[in-house]
Amino acid sequence: MVDLSQYLPILIFLAIALGLSSLFVFLPMGVARLTGAHNPTAEKLSEYECGFPAFEDPRSQFDVRFYLLAILFVVFDLEAAFLFPWAVTFTKLGWSAWITMMIFIGELLVGLAYAWKVGALDWE
Template identity: 75%
Template sequence: MASVAAGYLPILLFLGVALGLSAAFVVLPMIVSRLTGAHQPHPAKLSEYECGFPAFEDARAEFDVRFYLVAILFIVFDLEAAFLFPWAVSLDFTQWSGWTAMMIFLAELGLGLAYAWKKGALEWE
């Protein structure tokens, strides 16, 4: 029984060190900013900068749908890039059938991009 528990000791040590380091990387910068005076809230600092509109407004506020269209296009092409890496690694195993399938996939994505470009989904006014 002791040998089984001893086998888990390196894993527990690894988890302890990982939790300690992650807590230090989160808490330590907050403490240092409070002590050095870098924590000075200002309306310009607290304004929204990621989404472009205030986050705490009425839930029924209108906003442009093109924001979501661009986000969806970004996700599609980001996933496509993520699929290219495992495909390239396994190309020696899949050979011509894998290469053909990926070329069909890339052609479909190219047609989708051309369609979105023609419809003006990529233009921001």
């Protein structure tokens, strides 16, 4: 016979996590309804994207430039993610790490120059 008592702490943890998460979700909604803060108006219930009302069919395709700009953002965000740990350990790594990082930054600058030249950063 299998002893399931060793799983009791896990079940208690899951019950507490479920209770707290549902409390954090449903308690503010209940308090808003009881205090009168829940006041839906047509303006509050309107659909919007990025702060302005939708003006096209929701199933229409996005412009490719939106995806290019998003990919460029991710690339330069990753650059920042690589630069911070490198800068912290820069003095311990030596010249080979410095040269490698300069090559990496150079490649990113070439990519930025190319994206700028072809107009991927221009928005209408």
